[in-house]
Amino acid sequence: MTQHPVTSNTARVVAEYREQSLVYRDFCAAMRNLLISLLERGTFKYQMSYRIKSLDSIRDKIDRNAALGKFYQRLADVEDVVGIRVVFYLEGDKRKFLATLVGEMTRSKLRMEEHRKELGYRATHVLAQFGRKRLTLNEYRRFAGLTCEIQLTSALFNAWSEVEHDILYKRDRNLASLGSAAEARLQQQLNEAMRHYLQPASDILESVARKARRGRSRGPGARGPRL
DSSP states (O other): OOOOOHHHOOOOHHHHHHHHHHHHHHHHHHHHHHHHHHHHHTOOOOOEEEEOOOOHHHHHHHHHHHHHOOHHHGGGGOOTTTEEEEESSHHHHHHHHHHHHHSSSSSGEEEEEEEESSSSSSEEEEEEEEEOOHHHHHHHTTTTTTOOOEEEEHHHHHHHHHHHHHTSSSSSSHTTOOOOOHHHHHHHHHHHHHIIIIIIHHHHHHHHHHHHHHHHTTTTTTOOOOO
């Protein structure tokens, strides 16, 4: 009997995962340590979380994408096995850190994707690999070809997206029993919260922070900025 290509690919990726899971964990730690070093050097205020995709999550991703015509031949093709999320207080700090990251990493090993919904999740996803210079070092050599998805976002948008994710992608039994109409109403309420509260609040925080920074840069004897 001929094995179905999706089944064959899944078996291959699963076997690689079992063989290389410790390497991916070490890769996650190395990338995390690099990001922390850059964040601390820039005195950013942030929160960080990280994860290694579980075997079940990888199987789900393979099956979900196979239905869309995308097939994974090997584990390295799954570019978000390692994921790190950095949440900043302000969008401006996110943009500043992104410039720092681009300056630090090998540009040919970075790929950026802007995730922006009209109402909702806003983040920059950076797919990053270590460049040739780092890979010449013994402690980095085994990470050649491995990719980490770095998600950069700000606190208000992150809170919104976490709630939406639970509603749309991680429905528990109670929510599923509400039906599609109730789910649509919840989504509408989330959209209204973004439009009327979160987006304006984000804009106000950015404006206040800019004015405060300008005031501090002028020194204690100068007249404060117009508010």
